[in-house]
Amino acid sequence: MTERILIKHLAAREDGPVTVSGWVDTVRDQKKVQFIVLHDESGALQLVNPAVREVDPDDAASAGRHEITETISGLSQGSFITVTGELKHDERVKLGGIEVKIGTLEVVSHAVPESPIADDSSIDKRLDWRFIDLRRPEQNLIFRVQTTFEHALRTYWIEHDFIEIHTPKLMASASESRAELFEVGYFDDTAYLAQSPQFFKQMAQPAGFGKVFEIGPAFRADPSFTSRHATEFTSIDTEVSWISSHEDVMRLHEELMVAGIRAVKEKHGEEIEQRFGVTIEVPTTPFPRIPLAEAKQIVAERGYVVPRHDDDMDPEGERQIAAYVKEKYGHDFVFLTDYASSIRPFYHMRNADDQGITNSYDLVYHGVEISTGAQREHRIDVLTTQAKEKGLDPEELGFYLDFFRYGVPPHGGFGMGLARVLMLMLGLNSIREVTYLFRGPNRLLP
Numbered sequence: 001m002t003e004r005i006l007i008k009h010l011a012a013r014e015d016g017p018v019t020v021s022g023w024v025d026t027v028r029d030q031k032k033v034q035f036i037v038l039h040d041e042s043g044a045l046q047l048v049n050p051a052v053r054e055v056d057p058d059d060a061a062s063a064g065r066h067e068i069t070e071t072i073s074g075l076s077q078g079s080f081i082t083v084t085g086e087l088k089h090d091e092r093v094k095l096g097g098i099e100v101k102i103g104t105l106e107v108v109s110h111a112v113p114e115s116p117i118a119d120d121s122s123i124d125k126r127l128d129w130r131f132i133d134l135r136r137p138e139q140n141l142i143f144r145v146q147t148t149f150e151h152a153l154r155t156y157w158i159e160h161d162f163i164e165i166h167t168p169k170l171m172a173s174a175s176e177s178r179a180e181l182f183e184v185g186y187f188d189d190t191a192y193l194a195q196s197p198q199f200f201k202q203m204a205q206p207a208g209f210g211k212v213f214e215i216g217p218a219f220r221a222d223p224s225f226t227s228r229h230a231t232e233f234t235s236i237d238t239e240v241s242w243i244s245s246h247e248d249v250m251r252l253h254e255e256l257m258v259a260g261i262r263a264v265k266e267k268h269g270e271e272i273e274q275r276f277g278v279t280i281e282v283p284t285t286p287f288p289r290i291p292l293a294e295a296k297q298i299v300a301e302r303g304y305v306v307p308r309h310d311d312d313m314d315p316e317g318e319r320q321i322a323a324y325v326k327e328k329y330g331h332d333f334v335f336l337t338d339y340a341s342s343i344r345p346f347y348h349m350r351n352a353d354d355q356g357i358t359n360s361y362d363l364v365y366h367g368v369e370i371s372t373g374a375q376r377e378h379r380i381d382v383l384t385t386q387a388k389e390k391g392l393d394p395e396e397l398g399f400y401l402d403f404f405r406y407g408v409p410p411h412g413g414f415g416m417g418l419a420r421v422l423m424l425m426l427g428l429n430s431i432r433e434v435t436y437l438f439r440g441p442n443r444l445l446p
Helices: 007-012 060-073 123-128 137-159 198-203 246-276 292-301 315-329 380-389 398-404 418-425
Strands: 016-029 033-040 043-050 080-089 098-109 183-186 189-193 211-219 232-241 289-291 333-337 360-365 368-375 411-417
Touching (some): 007 016, 016 043, 016 060, 016 098, 043 060, 060 098, 137 211, 137 246, 137 418, 198 232, 198 411, 232 246, 232 418, 246 333, 246 360, 246 411, 246 418, 292 333, 315 333, 315 368, 360 418, 368 418, 411 418
Parallel strands (some): 289 333
Antiparallel strands (some): 016 033, 016 080, 080 098, 211 232, 232 411, 333 360, 360 368, 368 411
16 A cells, blocks of 8 residues: 655656545546645645546556546645556646546545635635635645744753643633633622633742743733734743843843744745745844834834823834834834833833833834733832732732742743734734634634
8 A cells, every 4th residue: 555645756756656645625627637746734736637538448547547637626625635547757847747537536525616715805704714715725734834933942941951741721700800801600600701811820930940931822802903913812922030130131032032943944935935035034032132112112212102191102103113124124023111000011110220110121123013022010019009009909919929929039931922923923904814713802702
């Protein structure tokens, strides 16, 4: 029995018998010859069949070839077939310089003739039929890039002696506020879906783990319909002990990004350029760092005044400061640092010389914020005071505050949205394109 071979491996094989399986893309049904473009998870291939329209009673083989001809004439796009035949290298074949002459053909699964989506279907329509949409080579590449990127991050963490943790996604109380929390009935009580693993990854610091990481789901009950938001997303998180300031966290963060992007470029750079027209650039370190107040001034000098009533930056401001950094430093990343304490969580450490700002940052990539990081407040008295200032009840935070009553080192970390990173890396317009199954305010299916 000849084993199935992935299409991407055929070019390296000598001419001879092979078995391939995949989905039918197109059929060209000509009078004397038939062509099928077949694709599997690794690539596309041309199949060829010398058509026999009528059975020759004097040629025993013609009956079998006639049956194959009739089968091919009835194939619909998307049908899954298995073909055994003769591989032939031929530079005249535009699709990879190889083709397979069909010997036997088995229709494993017929597809409904009319596909529910087309190349020009809207993103919402394509998401309705996501399993078909994911067959596109571009989508396949997205998730191979995701795999490579995550593997590179994990490799960095493990080589630097980090511990991987898996934190619970059901919480008894809010981590910051209840404004963006999903409530879940929990027996006779109420639980909340975790906005982030923040409290639990901090728990690893008094536990003596030192350096931890997690890649897992997070939930935000945010009724936003932008290209950057989702109600369920994959969060990349890390937390480390024995830091001096948020500068240590930023240094770790940029090293991780370089490791991930370098791995993607080395493994997929050429195909990304072919499929998406994007050249992957491995960033240099250190990334530019600009205090938020200074960034706002720079943006204002460029003609844009951030129209917010709080102290935060807005999306257009992020785009403007990113354009400035690209012009001045030739860099795709920028750390915006020293955010006001009024817009940061209670657990962010405040600047020793200016209580109005925190030892925190946002990382902006191609003009979009992808991450927030900070040095955490580890002094129980200060932490309790800051929680009260944010309107939080210390009693409800009792399990969290207990972490800091029995000795905890200075620590900090960050959380980063995986989908945003992939979207920006590949030059796409929405995280819906890079999320396996997207969840938003009006989408729970498929």
